[in-house]
Amino acid sequence: MITMEDIIREGHPALRQRAKKVEIPISQDVKDLGQEMMTFLVNSQDPELSEKYDLRAGVGLAAPQIDQGLRIAAVHIPDEYEDDSPIFSDVLINPIIKRQSVKKAALPTGEGCLSVDREVPGYVARSKRITIEYTDLNNQVQKVKLNDYSAVVVQHEIDHLNGIMFYDHINEEDPFYLDSDTELLEFED
Numbered sequence: 001m002i003t004m005e006d007i008i009r010e011g012h013p014a015l016r017q018r019a020k021k022v023e024i025p026i027s028q029d030v031k032d033l034g035q036e037m038m039t040f041l042v043n044s045q046d047p048e049l050s051e052k053y054d055l056r057a058g059v060g061l062a063a064p065q066i067d068q069g070l071r072i073a074a075v076h077i078p079d080e081y082e083d084d085s086p087i088f089s090d091v092l093i094n095p096i097i098k099r100q101s102v103k104k105a106a107l108p109t110g111e112g113c114l115s116v117d118r119e120v121p122g123y124v125a126r127s128k129r130i131t132i133e134y135t136d137l138n139n140q141v142q143k144v145k146l147n148d149y150s151a152v153v154v155q156h157e158i159d160h161l162n163g164i165m166f167y168d169h170i171n172e173e174d175p176f177y178l179d180s181d182t183e184l185l186e187f188e189d
């Protein structure tokens, strides 16, 4: 089972490396790894299990964060964070962004990261809408359109596969500067 002890923190060089493509069809090891990553997210969002195993609640996890330099990311968005679209939950192998909107969106709280044990204030402007393509754990190619919260999370995960941290995107002079084509997303509930 993946716990916080398995998650590497900033300063570890693996977080700055480009992860390698996964061979398709995927091996049993990759399938197991992807399933473990998804289980971590589900457990971390469960009040009892997160308390029991001392897990920080997460909506995404990229393989480099557990020191596996492979292009694999798990995403599990809780229900209440999806307005119109159905909830997005999947393991993404070799994800690529096929299309991205010019219009940007940023979370009002800024972002955090399981590999960053400090608050980093500031807005992270990301594409508001993306179309991604990836292979799932059943070796099926999926093409999915995402917007707002789920698009932000997936872009945060794909950044990890490329050695990019969320704070690389924060404006140094004015962390809360908002571009005219960046929408501040609303708080949930």
Ligand code: FHF
Binding pocket: 044, 045, 056, 057, 058, 059, 060, 061, 062, 065, 078, 111, 112, 113, 114, 115, 152, 153, 156, 157, 160
């Ligand atoms: C998180 N947690 O999942 C953050 C961190 C924007 O690469 O957002 O580092 F669990 C992956 C509802 C709302 C339920 C929020 C992408 C953030 C990705 C994980 N938690 C949440 C929830 C959360 C990171 N990460 C603060 C841990």
Ligand code: ZN
Binding pocket: 112, 113, 114, 115, 156, 160
């Ligand atoms: Zn992260």
